[in-house]
Amino acid sequence: MITPERIMAWAIPGFFVLIGIELLIAKWRKRDVYYANDAINSLGLGMMSQIVGVFTKLFNIGIYGWCAVHLAMWTLPANRTWVWISGLLLYDLLYYWLHRLGHEVNVLWAAHVVHHQSESYNLTTALRQTGSGFLLGWIAYLPMALLGYPTEVFAVIALIDLLYQFWVHTEVIGRLGWFDRVFCSPSNHRAHHAVNDRYLDRNYGGILIIWDRLFGSFVEENEDDPPVYGTRAPLQSWNPLWANVEVYGAMLKDSWHARHWPDKLRVWIKPPGWRPADVAARFPKAEFDMCHERYDPPLSKALRTYCIVQFTLLLFIGVNFLDVAPKMAWAPAAGYGMYLLYSLWAIGLLLEGRRMGMWLELLRTAGTAALVAISGRWFGMAHLDARIVVALVALFGISTVALWLLASYERRHGTPVRPVLE
Structure with a gap:
């Protein structure tokens, strides 16, 4: 079937x-x-x-x-x-x-x-x-x-x-x-x-x-008015965790600050963009600009290439997760899933050029190499072939060294690195 x-x-x-x-x-x-x-x-x-x-x-x-x-x-x-x-x-x-x-x-x-x-x-x-x-x-x-x-x-x-x-x-x-x-x-x-x-x-x-x-909700595409994509409250981030919670966070904040109890509920069921009048007055937001600049933080070609390579590897690891996780016990499957979420978070911050992303990614690659070398295992796989262990340790070890050298080079040559928070 x-x-x-x-x-x-x-x-x-x-x-x-x-x-x-x-x-x-x-x-x-x-x-x-x-x-x-x-x-x-x-x-x-x-x-x-x-x-x-x-x-x-x-x-x-x-x-x-x-x-x-x-x-x-x-x-x-x-x-x-x-x-x-x-x-x-x-x-x-x-x-x-x-x-x-x-x-x-x-x-x-x-x-x-x-x-x-x-x-x-x-x-x-x-x-x-x-x-x-x-x-x-x-x-x-x-x-x-x-x-x-x-x-x-x-x-x-x-x-x-x-x-x-x-x-x-x-x-x-x-x-x-x-x-x-x-x-x-x-x-x-x-x-x-x-x-x-x-x-x-x-x-x-x-x-x-x-x-x-x-x-009554149909509209035809018009060549004289080409589509502009995104949302009217642009995300302005490559952080996948933030992408999933940003609107929930905004609703919680508006609901908390609303003075009237009915408004605290309306925040959740009204159309997107609706805000209680008192909240909008105290915490105004900028009007949406159709001509705003595309979100594209500066990143060196070498660091962008590093992110592409690492993300490609993550895609293969993700396919492995989808294959083995349903057969695993809950705890190791959850650990494997958290590892992938952490990895996506680190690469997202790295793409934004944030120093925190650099440290999180170094911790990920070095930690993965060390844990595989010490345990000889990968999530849920008890007995890895020795050649696979060597290959994984080498892969993540080389990634750690490469990122460290990139970070050192960019620091010496004054490449701008964004702070943890702005």
């Missing part, structure tokens, strides 16, 4: 092949579609989402499964084509409303905002996913459970709907005629990601765009 795990095993290599093709087409057309720091941040957030998903999948699937077994009026047969087709249509409709509410309710936007933070629009943006969507997102799909769609049908359909949306995150595919009128397409989704007044909060469809036409 087709399982979500098998589908993902097929899909992940395809993602990177298509990213490579998109990059080549953009280069051929002499278009600046990719920026290394932005792509690393988007891919890192996608990895973080997958890491969190390993520990929360049972939360979502478990609730759905319990409701499907105990609350459904009947159970639909999983071996009927009409069940899969109707389930996909129903899921896509429910996704539309969850997605729409994700732009209209602040606490839901706090999770969804991660997907919109990039100021670029390319296939890595598609992989930029939240780590906190599991908290409330499951509620939207309970109607499927109550109508008796089996858990295995729901899980596969959810993944199909998500995977479809990968290819629409590109600027190298133009308008597609009739296809744009029926389906979510690159043109339609470019408008969705834009912060221009014309496009703001439109085109929520996952597979079908007809939901937007039906419920």
Whole structure:
């Protein structure tokens, strides 16, 4: 039987092949579609989402499964084509409303905002996913459970709907005629990601765009008003941990400072950008500037190359985590996951040129080399071949020396390094 795990095993290599093709087409057309720091941040957030998903999948699937077994009026047969087709249509409709509410309710936007933070629009943006969507997102799909769609049908359909949306995150595919009128397409989704007044909060469809036409949220991409990407409260950071919590933090702060109790609640359920009048007066925020400069902290070519190499290695380690973590005991799996989150955090700060990132990354590489050398193990793997141990120790040892030399060179030559906090 087709399982979500098998589908993902097929899909992940395809993602990177298509990213490579998109990059080549953009280069051929002499278009600046990719920026290394932005792509690393988007891919890192996608990895973080997958890491969190390993520990929360049972939360979502478990609730759905319990409701499907105990609350459904009947159970639909999983071996009927009409069940899969109707389930996909129903899921896509429910996704539309969850997605729409994700732009209209602040606490839901706090999770969804991660997907919109990039100021670029390319296939890595598609992989930029939240780590906190599991908290409330499951509620939207309970109607499927109550109508008796089996858990295995729901899980596969959810993944199909998500995977479809990968290819629409590109600027190298133009308008597609009739296809744009029926389906979510690159043109339609470019408008969705834009912060221009014309496009703001439109085109929520996952597979079908007809939901937007039906419920009045459709807008067509206009060549005279090209999309500007990002959010109206720019993230201005490559820190993947901060990307996931920044809106939650802002809501907590506004709720704490609000003088009136109803306002403390409204902060969470009002649309994004809403603030109590007294809070906005005491703690004003700058108006959004459509022409603001792209976030791109200065970084030497050598240090940028180091980050690219280390992140590439992390991608391979992340694939290993996704393979072995479900088979591991909870404690070592959690330790492995925390190691990856720490690594992504360190590289994010390093990309910002922060001194703290330099020290965190040196601690990571040196610590990894030392622990593997001493224990002869990798997370959850009790007996590593001696040659693998030597290779890992050499790899992380060389990384430590290389970063130390880079830091020393940049310090001697006056390369600006940002402080820990600004």
